[in-house]
Amino acid sequence: MHVTASPTAAAATPRAPAGPWLRPETVGVESRAAFPTRPFAVRHELVGHPLLTVEGILGLVERVPAKHVDWHPADVDLDLVGRPPKPPADPRQLVREIETAKAWLGLDKVQADPEVRELAHAFLRQALAALPERVGSMHRVEANFFVSSPGARKPVHMDPEHNFLLQVRGTKTVHLWDVAHKDIVPETLLEAFVTTDDWAGLPVSRGEREPDFSFHLEPGTGLYFPPFWPHAVENGTDQASISASFTFHSDHSRRDETIRQMNAKLRRLGLSPRPPGASRWADRLKRGVMATGRGLKNLVR
Secondary structure, three states, rough: OOOOOEOOOOOOOOOOOOOOOOOHHHHHHHHHHHOOOEEEEEEEEOOHHHOOOOOHHHHHHHOHHHHHHEEOOOOOOOOOOOOOOOOOOHHHHHHOOOOOOOOEEEOOOOOOOOHHHHHHHHHHHHHOOOOOOOOEEEEEEEEEEEOOOOOOEEEEOOOEEEEEEEEOOOEEEEOOOOOOOOOOOOHHHHHHHHOOOOHHHHOOOOOOOOOOOOEEOOEEEEEEEEHHHHOEEEEEOOEEEEEEEEEEEEEHHHHHHHHHHHHHHHHHHOOOOOOOOOHHHHHHHHHHHHHHHHHHHHHHH
C-alpha cells in the first residue's frame, strides 16, 4: 500500500515548547482504528521548531556524548544486513555540509537533553490523548533526530518501540513490512532483540518481500508504526532531510518483551516456547517466573 501524507503549513516562527505539536482533530477514524497494530499517517506542527533545524541539530551534536551520534554513507544498499559502515568523519562538519556530504547522521537516544525531553514527552502525550486507550501506560520515552543528505538511504532495520517518525525538512519514503511475516521476522530474531543492546548488528532482512506499506513524507507529516516492524528509508533528492523520531514502550509492549526474554531462556534449554499471545496461561506463567527472578536478584544485591 502506498500512502501520501498531506502536509500542513510550516510554522513561520519557532513555537513555544508547549505546542500543541499534534492536534487531536487531525487524527481520523482510520488512524484510531489502526493503533497500535498497523502504521498510519499523522500531521504535526514541528516545522520551524528550533531544535529541528541544521543549527539545532549542530548544537545537539556538540553537547551530547559522542556515543549518541552515529553516521554512515548516504548510498548504502537498502538490503544491507547488519550495521552500516562508519567511516572516519567529524560529525559537526557532516551536519554543516549535509546538503553535499552524502551522509546520513543520527542522534540516538538524546532525551537526556532537557529541551529534547520536554518536546518528546509533550508530543507523545498529545498523540496518545488523540488515540484509543489500548496499550496502557507510556514508559521509557526516547528521542532520536536524523539529518541526511539528498538521496540518502537507511537500510532495512527494526526498532522495539512504538514509533512516531516526523518529517520536518525535505522528503522521504518509508517502506514497512508487517511483523507478522515470520519468514523475515522469526520469533528467534525478536527474542534476540529483547536480550541484546546491539540491535544494529542483528540480521534484519526483507527477504524477497515487497513492502506492505510505503509512506511518502513531506514537512509537517509523519507516521506511526508499531514495534518491530522492519522498515527502510529513502530520502528525496531535492534537499537534505531533517526528521525526529519519538518512541516509547508501553504496558503492552513490555509484557511481550518479558515473555520473549523468558522464551529466549527456554530456547537455550532446547525447548520450543510459544510466542506471546498464543497461550494466556503460559504468558502469565512466564511473566511470573521473570518477575520472581528479578525480585530474587534485588534481594541479594
